[in-house]
Amino acid sequence: MSKPVAHNRSEYRYFRDITTRWMDNDVYAHVNNVIYYSWFDTVVNGWLLEQNVLDFTDSPAVGLVVETHCSYFSSIAFPDLVRAGLRVTRLGTSSVRYEVGLYANDNTEASAQGHFVHVYVDRVTRRPVPLPDDLRRALETIEVAE
Template sequence: MADNAEIPTISDYGRLATVTTRWNDNDVYGHVNNAVFYEYFDSVANSYLIEVGGLDIHGGDVIGLVVESGCRYHAPVEYPATLRVGLRVDRLGNRSVTYGLGVFTTESDDAVVHGYFSHVFVDRDTRRPTAIPDGIRTALERLVVE
């Protein structure tokens, strides 16, 4: 556990999405398993890319591949719970983006979990890095942390 100075608050994120925990998210210890938070991160970021950036996950020429991720856990969460997941862009390059994400309960604006992951945008067929498409770049620029 990190000290409170290192725990992000909900105001640190430019976009919020709601996630409802599922029965199978809990592990044998009675809390949401650590790996499940990565699923929340991936779903929230990709939903944003699809809805706001126009990413075509089924037929587009460009896709995003995860190349790095990390996460810190501050407090347990257990099923059932409604969570708020904050999304921001910590770094935006020509071919890659690093997202910052935080997970919050409805009772607190302090993150129970926070982390990051990086997408490299690649050509769907060759898997070679390519420039971030304009629509996606515009959407990502809205969430850049200054």
């Protein structure tokens, strides 16, 4: 397995600023790893809400996370500002792979980056269903070649 290389900020299509909090730091004076995954959720779900393609209560199809990964390159700590970059690298019939880059302040090289995969399923049966058309159209706007 090759060593991951930090992505440049220019490789992402959408950005959301996230403020670090004092409580995000751990005893080693940097943000604890579990917080990074929270930021992944924040940028993806925030984008989905902004695109009006996420309905928590009534959507017949829901996205379930089936895979996650994160590589760490440099520390982030309170009071840094996190700039979370988002892109889509794979659109399947019922799945989407999001990639997220986390940039401390104005850095252009990722402090951490990773991905997660949503599989869309029927809300009731939990069986995979095709991505809804409006969701697919929105995802295509931030899609990049792998």
